[in-house]
Amino acid sequence: MDKKIEKGTVIVTNEVIDYAEGGVVSKEFVRTNTGTLTLFAFDEGQGLSEHSAPFDATVQVIDGEAEIKIDGVAHTVKAGEMIIMPANHPHALFAHKRFKMLLTMIRG
Incomplete structure (x- = not known):
């Protein structure tokens, strides 16, 4: 599902994109x-x-769950949860189960 993103309207993030096998x-x-x-x-x-x-990056999981490693330490982040990946620290993401996330990066 490829819905157009329009500013000033309510967006159901879990419905904006679909999984791809x-x-x-x-x-x-x-x-x-x-x-x-x-x-x-x-x-x-x-x-x-x-x-x-x-710069810092915030991951907000909106469906499923993700394994997010920061500095080699694994964190399980589930739907409704978020984690901040600090600037200049190595991080990686892996889907043991499918998941959707909203990534916010703010330069500064």
Whole structure:
């Protein structure tokens, strides 16, 4: 489901994108010089390899659950929960089960 994102309207984040079998789907809501807001859907077995960013990033899980490693420490984050990945610290994400998340990155 590829719904258009319109500012000033209510958005049901869990319905904006669907899962793709064996893949990762993303949809960017906002991109400015100061940050981004992106929705992701990870199918089971998918993930993002370890990397770091020069600014904090907040992951808000909206469906399912994710394994998020920060500095090698694994955290299970479930629907309705969030975690802040600190700037300049290595982190990675993995879907033992499929999950959707809203990623907020603010440069500063």
